[in-house]
Amino acid sequence: MNRIVLKVLSLALAVLLAAPAAALAADALKIGTLSPLTGPYAADGNDIANGVRAAVEVVKDQGGIPGYKDIVVQAEDSICDPRQAVAAANKLINEKVPAVVGAYCSSATIPASETLAEVDIVMITPASTSEKVTERGLKYMFRTCGRDDDQSKVAIKFIKEFLKGGTVYIVDDKTTYSQGLADNLEKLANAQGVKVLGHEHVNQGDKDFSAVLTKVKAANPAVFYVSLQNSASGALMLIQAKRMGITAKILAQDAVYHPQLMEIAKDAAEGVFLTFGFIDRETPAYKTFYAKYQPKYGEPGAYSAYSYDSAMAYLMAVKAVGSTDPAKIREAMLKNKFQGASKKINYLESGDSGSNYIIQMVKGGKFTNYWNPETNKLY
Numbered sequence: 001m002n003r004i005v006l007k008v009l010s011l012a013l014a015v016l017l018a019a020p021a022a023a024l025a026a027d028a029l030k031i032g033t034l035s036p037l038t039g040p041y042a043a044d045g046n047d048i049a050n051g052v053r054a055a056v057e058v059v060k061d062q063g064g065i066p067g068y069k070d071i072v073v074q075a076e077d078s079i080c081d082p083r084q085a086v087a088a089a090n091k092l093i094n095e096k097v098p099a100v101v102g103a104y105c106s107s108a109t110i111p112a113s114e115t116l117a118e119v120d121i122v123m124i125t126p127a128s129t130s131e132k133v134t135e136r137g138l139k140y141m142f143r144t145c146g147r148d149d150d151q152s153k154v155a156i157k158f159i160k161e162f163l164k165g166g167t168v169y170i171v172d173d174k175t176t177y178s179q180g181l182a183d184n185l186e187k188l189a190n191a192q193g194v195k196v197l198g199h200e201h202v203n204q205g206d207k208d209f210s211a212v213l214t215k216v217k218a219a220n221p222a223v224f225y226v227s228l229q230n231s232a233s234g235a236l237m238l239i240q241a242k243r244m245g246i247t248a249k250i251l252a253q254d255a256v257y258h259p260q261l262m263e264i265a266k267d268a269a270e271g272v273f274l275t276f277g278f279i280d281r282e283t284p285a286y287k288t289f290y291a292k293y294q295p296k297y298g299e300p301g302a303y304s305a306y307s308y309d310s311a312m313a314y315l316m317a318v319k320a321v322g323s324t325d326p327a328k329i330r331e332a333m334l335k336n337k338f339q340g341a342s343k344k345i346n347y348l349e350s351g352d353s354g355s356n357y358i359i360q361m362v363k364g365g366k367f368t369n370y371w372n373p374e375t376n377k378l379y
Helices: 002-026 042-061 082-094 106-117 148-162 176-191 210-219 231-244 260-269 284-297 304-321 326-335
Strands: 028-035 070-077 099-102 122-125 141-143 167-172 195-201 223-227 249-252 273-277 337-339 344-346 357-363 366-372
Touching: 028 042, 028 082, 028 106, 028 304, 042 070, 042 099, 042 231, 042 284, 042 304, 070 082, 082 106, 099 106, 099 304, 106 122, 106 176, 122 304, 122 326, 148 176, 148 223, 148 249, 148 273, 148 357, 167 176, 167 210, 176 195, 176 223, 195 210, 210 231, 223 231, 231 249, 231 260, 260 357, 273 366, 284 304, 284 337, 304 326, 304 337
Parallel strands: 028 070, 028 099, 099 122, 122 141, 167 195, 167 223, 223 249, 249 273
Antiparallel strands: 273 357, 337 344, 357 366
16 A cells, blocks of 8 residues: 555656646747758758747847747758648647748648648748749738749849840749749740740759750750759759850749859859849848847858748737737738838738849859849849
């Protein structure tokens, strides 16, 4: 009998000792991230997770959020694969996160968002630009970056009005994002009198582009449009295009936009044009972001600031309503307008926050603002 009593007392003591830790865990606000942390898109994916971490650190420095003793980032790997993204989304559901910042590839974001929508988890993508992301009527789906249809309009305007390019050759890698953007460009080109000399597809992970580049060289277009899912593949295509002697002006898009483009391609990237959102690095918001991000995670990647703003928008909403209730969060996010690190944030009923694409150019091994589509003038 004494042994039984001792065992019961020991169990009771263990429960009492564990209680403070459990209470502390319950007082932590979790925010999930979903992005490719491994594989060919890991550079962008880790930028996204780190952008959220930087936002959390800034909020903590500012005193945190009343009612929560801590803010915890739960990062999961989507690998830019639809099935893996759904599995990662389910893991975040099991972790009871009320919001997720992600993902990167639209082909991963779309199925993951449907899984999260089943349990009313808020999702804010900093990087998925396919129009379908916010056109499916998901109540708690938001987007901080721009949209493909807006990006393609800037691209064709630049080709026609500034480069005066009468012909274009298009290459994509068949992903939801890159092919969707390339298809948009082709439609606009045909409608506006820019002749499409060819539209070819490569595969994700390809390293030898000689077959398609031989076709590009033979066609001799004024503009070579490169729509690939990541900067590493873009860099390889630029290297091989230069080696093959292709002289067309090269225009790429926001997935190719990443510091590693220049690290890999080096002088083959020089003079390449890219569509990307305008970021004013002189704003106090950007400077706060950069001061927190750069010392710990290095130079910001393409979507670091968008991810930071996505997390900030959510954390500001939680602070404003004192709750993680999704209906209240949605209402607060639609009302909240602020200058973010990436741009002015103003979410619409659709969940979109508007596009502000410009043309950037690689100059001296750095991305530089080049052309403003609103004024049709150089910066």
